Amino acid sequence: MKKLLYLLPVAMLVLAGCDSEEPDADDGPGEQELITQVRLSVGGQTFTWTDADGPGGGEPVFDTIRLAPNTAFPATVEFFNTIDDEDVTEEIREEDEEHQVFFTIGGDIAGSTKITVTDADENGLPIGLSFEMETGRATNGTLTVTLSHYDDAPKDGVTRSDETDIEVTYPVEVGVF
């Protein structure tokens, strides 16, 4: 019995000789959330919505969209990974049959401000990276930009998927500034 007890510390040393589990900072685990910024360009102005450290942690910061009333603005939406300074929009364009950007207008501007998507994928279905935003009367509201990913159910141009990649809401003020 005693001899076996002496084996215990020996065995501990053997077990401790295993690899260290300290992570290597360079080769370390990757991030999952890689879009950190949405950039909306409307009539030459750029409005950003930024979650600098991805979901969780620091709170997101976002601009207010301020536009003149009763005007049609050409507009685009872009997606960026600001941590590694990458433009993710190009990947969406390459896989445009699996993606669609939806715009939802809320608040008081609903009914007067309109969005028309101006691009289409190979199947003739809207993508939503380019669009026209036409303002109406001067009032306030919100614009929600949703990037849907189609993987399980196919894209039909109308229905959102259950796999939302991005969903951000901007405050919108229509008026004379």
Add this chain to the structure above:
Amino acid sequence: MIRALGLLVLAGWASAATAQSLSGLVEDETRRPVPGATVLVPRLDVGTITNAQGRFTLSDLPADTLTVRVSFLGFEPVWRQVDLRTGDAQLNVVLTPVLTKLDEVVVTEDATVRDLTIANQPLAVLDARELDLERGGSFGELLDGLAGVTLLTTGPTVAKPVIRGLHSDRVRIINAGVPQEGQQWGGEHAPEIDPFSPNRIEVLKGAAGVEYGVGAIGGVIRVEPRPLRSTPGLAGAAHVSGHSNNWLGAGGLLLEGGSGQLPGLGWRVQGSTRVGGNARTPDYALSNTGFRESSLNTAVGFQRDRFGVEVLGSHFATTLGVFRGAHIGNLTDLQRAIDRGRPSTNPGFTFGIDPPKQDVAHTTLSARGFYRLKPSYRLEAQYSYQRNDRKEFDAHRPLGSNRDPNKPAFDLLLQTHTLDLKLQRGPFGRRFGTVGLSLMRQGNVNGATGILIPNFWAYTFGAFARESFVATDRLSFDVGLRLDGRVQRAWPKVRVLGRREFESDDRTYFSPTGVAGFLYRFADAWSVGVNLGSAWRPPGVNELYSDGVHHGTAQYELGDASLGPERNASLELTLRHVGPRLRFEAASYVNRFWGYIVLFPSPEPILTIRGAFPFFRYQQSDARLAGLDLTGELSLTESVTLGLKGSLLRADDLDADEPLFMMPANRIGGHIDWTGRSLLGVREPTLSVQLEHVGQQTRVPEGVDYTDPPAAYTLLGLETSGFVPFGPVSMRVSFEVTNLLDARYRDFLSRYRYYADDPGRSFIIRLSLPFGDQ
């Protein structure tokens, strides 16, 4: 090891005047012979064992007055004086059973006493015969249907046992003596155990003993493989099963042998495979819910009277699809899926598995041995190594990342070494016990993401002592104490100025575990057991460091590195009756927790660039789980049996003064069985109708869940089996229908209940064929 009782070696020869002989008979209370009992003359260190008729002879004894000790596992040892001064003598002994201990799998002749005194706390046992009728399903499904045991499911492929509302890090699984160490913290991580390997499963409910280490706060599931063959010859068994719902096909093959040249040498090889496709609910198929699983177990052992060694190796590998309909982006998506009421696609049947999926491989190597120092001292040692490799793949890699579909989103390698030493002492008169030491070293490497589980290492040290005292043949006491310490260093990724960086975080824990109980057989057919226990567990790494969105439920989970250990105190009262027609076990319990770690919802959702998510933090609060489990059987006639089982559970967060979330609903079930002798050439034909009713879980906290708990449901099942002649042997054939009425239902503990129904009807056929030298 169980059959370690062999001929005791002749040693310490003392006297020269050796001419007398002692012979006799050993019987149990019911006057049936006890083969294999040890008859020992301690002064001379001379002994023998009884033969198949319970008889023994000791010759060449000195002409003297000698003290003889007769013992057999599971019976109280008997000391007798014999007088050999005037010639040969006769000695007839009647043994009375004692409390049967869990670590001594003993088949006593008197089943009534065995069943009444099996443990002083509730224990459910599945033996090989019962397990054979369930073969083909997953490991978790084997346990379904035991009173107090429910399943936490993630689709048709992942089933985790829940003991009285507790699971994952609160339930310990001991597989072939080795504490199973995978990523068991995860509710969607099924135990990595070959469902064909168990020969016996014991579920010990409640704070369980002191021998199982840290974490056995809610219960212990002991999985025992077949004992190694001790007789010469070669034998085996083949099992196949087919299930119609998901076209599951399963097969297992067992080969075992014992050496004729070297008695005591035995080996076993056992392999199995299971393949299934998309499961089907009554109305639609569940996309990407197939799986492929295979495993191989090997064992070789050698044992003699005083020592034995056994080496085991096993490998388990599975690839399982994760239901596509549950792969959602954010809270809006979840609400849309709930409102739709069914998945957005109905893909039909396929065996194909695409991402999202899990790839898990688990390898265990262990070596154990025993050495009988003296008849009353038995030393056991065990070393084990486990390698658990879990890879989880997302449906699509995030935009902007390396989008190689073969790159997992989640890649964890957990390696565990354990070393255990145990010394069993006694029986000395009316006492016997065990002391032990254990050591565990764990290392976790996260190859893909720093958000869920960080890299860590941990050492856990433990020492325990347990003592049993048999006061009378009807009353026994049991007490145990254990001390454990854990030292742990983890490298979570913490947020530093908008970036995430690794920072080491050290934790040390030290705490005792204790149990005390008694068992009183207050009448011939009745016993009552009382068990008081207190156990603890340190917070899991997920509870300390989680920081991210949990897929499938779209909830943001945030750990808390300042969480302390969780402790409980539980009181169990078990009443057993084993009568000629009626037998039952009724167990009531109160399990009080201090610092119960629970995911607590924050009132405000968290706003992210991916949308809004419900926000949950790991917090500690006091909790109480109380309930009642009942199982009973009544023999109506010689061939018809009526069975009843039920479980009630009431679980409350005492700080919030609200029910605890995700607790199994109350349930009641029954079965009526007919067993015949022979019918149309089929031996032991059986027919069984099973009914289970699961109530609606009405006790849920306010404002936590996204939808109302699913409605109550009732499932009907039918099973018939029998033995048919197959050449020189008998093949067991069984035919079963589960969810006979193809009921639409969603279980409260199904993680997919927001998205889809549970599977519908399935026809199952099972064949098992033993062969070789039985």
